[in-house]
Amino acid sequence: MDKNLGLYICTGCSIGEAIDIEKLGNISKNALKVPVVKSHFALCGKEGVALIKNDIKSEGVNTVIIAACSSRVKYKEFDFPGCIVERVPVRELAVWSQEPEQAQLAAEDYVKMGVIKAQKGDIPEPYITETVKTILVIGGGVAGMTSALQAANAGYQVVLVEKEAQLGGFVNKLYKKVPTAPGEYSAPLIVDTDIDKMVKEVGSNRNIKVFKSAKVEKTDGQPGAYDVTISSNGNSEVVKIGAVVLAAGWRPYDAAKLEHLGYGKSRDVVTNIEFEELARKGKITRPSDGKEAKKVAFIQCAGQRDPNHLPYCSAMCCVTSLKQAQYVRQNPDATAMILYKDIRTPGKLEYYYKAAQDDPGVMLTKGEVTGVSDAGNGNLFVEMENSLFGEKVKVEADLVVLATGVVPATVDDPILNLQYRQGPGLPDLDLFDGFADSNFICFQYETRRTGVYAAGCVRQPMNMAEAQEDAAGAALKAIQAAEHVAKGIAVHPRAWDTTYPDAFMQRCTSCKRCTEECPFGAIDEDEKGTPFYKPGRCRRCATCMGACPERIVSFKDYHVDMIGSMMKNVSVPSEDDQPRIIVLACENDSYPAIDTAAMKHAKFDPAVRFIQLRCLGSTNLVWLADALSRGVDGMLLLGCKYGENYQCHFAKGSELANYRLGKVQETLNRLQLESERVGMIQLAIDEYDKIPTIINDFVARVKEIGPNPFKGF
Amino acid sequence: MSEQNNKQASRILVIGGGFSGLTTAVDAAETGAEVIVVERNPYLGGRVAQLNKYFPKLCPPICGLEINFRRIKTNPSISFYTMAEVDNITGGPGDYSVTVKLNPRYVNDNCVACNACAEACPAERPNEYNFGMDTTKAAYLPFTQAFPQKYVIDSAHCKGDCGKACQTACKYDAIDLGMKAGTITVKVDSVVVATGWNPYDANKLDILGFGKVKNVITNMMMERLASPAGPTAGKLVRPSDGKPVQTVAFVQCAGSRDENHLPFCSYICCLASLKQATYIREQNPESKVRIFYIDIRTPGRYEKFYWKVKDDPNVTLTKGKVASVVQAEGSDDVVVIAEDMMTGDKVKVKVDMVVLATGMEPAGAAKKLSGVDYNENGFALSGTGVFATGCSKNPMDVAKSGQDATGAVMRAIQTGQRR
């Protein structure tokens, strides 16, 4: 687009008092060749906005640079559809956070950077290809069927793949279920699962195509255009898919590993799943002699909450045992004893606990079960320590039920069989004990594979009612992803972004750094080893742009040359005692923190100039090398926490930036510069009060090293 | 899929702009719906905006809020009203008519958040955002990172005898002391109730001393005390004399799981106390924490967080119900008397401060919306066309609130339109 620039300088919020507006305007006009330069006392007010709108209409201004406040405020006022809009936070970065004598130079630097950014940027055009919106649901248990029905009822085509010969999953094995209706848990405490009704509903829904005894052999392609190979009964078929719900469920923990609890030693020690099967037969009888069980002991946390077995709580087994105690109590002469570490019935499930506990035939005792032994009379002893009954006690039972826990299907099977260079399954599963879970508290469906959303027990241990809620959510996310790729818009977290990475492949050396580093596996390689993009998988973090040593990756409104040119226009004072430090800050967390500090009128050392990045992962080392060889005295990177509890919205961005900094040493050596001139600090969004100190410390460190010898070159 | 594309955008009203409501709004709009959010507070974010850190990652809540706010700012399909309350819901699925009362903020969109009004204002008000532990001016910004970044004037505390100091101080014509309440009516296809929760009133917990015994606080007050933006800038000092806390006792199920108070479990208070134990332990290596509980409820992978805290030798967990909390004789210390259920012994501990792990009472307990069904404890129930989500329907953590809200969107967008 032919750009027609207009620079609008606000003089309100003390900007007019701190800055020589005329001088600033003249620099822009003369040095930066901005044809239209205007100022107004309250640019964000009706009059100010009208002034800009009028210029857009009658002067043909289509690239609007607003030198006023941060883009985090007044976003509605400064929204000019069809125009490139660049916000220069003069108020925050040059006026409120600088001493008056420093404000002018800072404002000039920031305005220069803003103008260059606007000059170098373009209006994004979405990347649109042919897509489908069909939802693939893997797993035909209660979660998978719920996802399928929800998506189908919303008008989407669904393909449901079930490994077994019939739908229903584990619920097929259940005798009864806990009532799942609004969760009020009044009597009866056990009701029919009604799984058949759901299976029928799925079968008769014309939007759902079911594959039974089936498996996903291959998931090739990208969201909106996956080619999924489904094999079923010896046939295989390729289906076009838009997005995926992974609802592959769970299996019980292998009770053979629970020998200390008598499993495998006595036939009268059964798992809670086996107990369902016993209950389905009508009368509950002991496997060993067929005698009716009258004293049933339930051992909670049979493997769960145990570092030697499952390091997590399975969340559903307390309620399951309370439910199964009801099975026992269908015979009024029988009693149930639940031996627990903690009874976990969070939220409204407490109503269920209360109701189930009200029965004198159901007893609950806290203690640590240490073993199960033969009582000699055909019965068993459950041995406990630290129990409410005393230090060491034995409880006699004629049947022992082990409340075994949940093992997610993804623990040892990639299931999706993704044809991605980075591997067939979801990455990071080890962080979640094998569950296909999210690392983000606030964004539960996020995985590092765009367009794939997990639901039910493969995501987290949960009960049936919860799995159904979860399944509805995952279905929505899948629909959302399919809709977004169809329009060429990114999904979480940049759900507004219509740019995409555009690589100038002629200059690619096939070094493969991008394919390795992309947190979302968006870049594969062809037969010759040349990388190529699957834009539908891309989240637009620009990690590839940072990784590429040839600097060939760019987005319409964000590229290496843009940021590099901005940095080149930052003033470098010639005085030795006035260092210049450029701070690259992640726009998601660090920058809002800087903005907040400035809102509070915290003062930053005048040495610093801030530049916002999409994510620190987009940091290209060439920026550092160029800036330092121009005489900039130091470079500081501010980004999200990384490591096990990473906070980076793009999972790996800040970690990769840090990794690259480790390699910058070489470049600095070549320039004969000290590596301490470059640093990275992890900063959370609420740590705004620490920023002045962080900056002062870094400035002091750079001052100690001394001025950059390239100054003035 | 062509029928999908021809369909008109589904219109959804979200009542409550807390974590659940925001997730509902963002997920619905990003799936093509038109969304209106109605929030009673002058800011969005709900209760999580008052939390210091999230368990188990110990990351700041504002991080997730910020990205959701950015999505709201960039999505023309979402509009929101703060200081707004739903008056009445009529109609049915596909054709609801909802009247919303807009309370006056006395500050208009011209506000640039320059703080001049607050500087000029002579009147003070108790800061409910910090549970009354400090004050703000009657012209105030709810908190530093509040969204929207717009000041408010608290008419209940504005004295009006200052000659309109704020109005004079404002250079941008942003103050309008004559602003009146208004009403709007919106037409939507479905309604999502995300009105969240309120801390259970600790004054009702007679034996636990709140309001009578010095240095007995609630867990929400603890969140504010620990927050760098809180009344003590994050220093954990006790309210009565500002002494840095060395020993702290937590009383779990303070009101929850109790037929006389809240008969349900509030889900998050075990985890919240474990989390708050880390606040204390991190700030003072010598500090000691004692937690009195009935059951420790850390479902799923939260178990590991429990282990991490439990493994700290300065944290002691005691299964036992607290019988009373009283002032220590001759000091501002607090004495907790409890029964250790495992040994049967009576325990008596003297500490600097006691934190009551008070529960989450659903918003429906205090106020029921006409047109929405509730259970006897005030939990909102879903129907066709009206969907409850988050803590308004069941106590849950943020992770579940978000997940649940996304599920609510799935149901809401299916609500047929009768336009």
Ligand SMILES: Cc1cc2nc3c(=O)[nH]c(=O)nc-3n(C[C@H](O)[C@H](O)[C@H](O)COP(=O)(O)OP(=O)(O)OC[C@H]3O[C@@H](n4cnc5c(N)ncnc54)[C@H](O)[C@@H]3O)c2cc1C
């Ligand atoms: C001490 C403590 C610590 C916690 N710590 C954590 C933690 O570390 N991690 C975690 O995951 N969870 C934590 N929680 C739980 C967390 O606060 C909730 O999960 C979360 O607030 C639920 O969000 P919500 O949107 O459902 O409700 P809310 O946050 O209550 O939001 C509801 C919103 O609706 C508004 N509203 C109410 N009624 C109306 C009405 N009639 N009209 C318009 N608007 C209305 C309210 O003003 C509010 O903004 C903690 C809770 C406590 C008590």
Ligand code: SF4
């Ligand atoms: S979460 Fe813990 S403290 Fe809170 S009500 Fe439930 S059991 Fe009690």
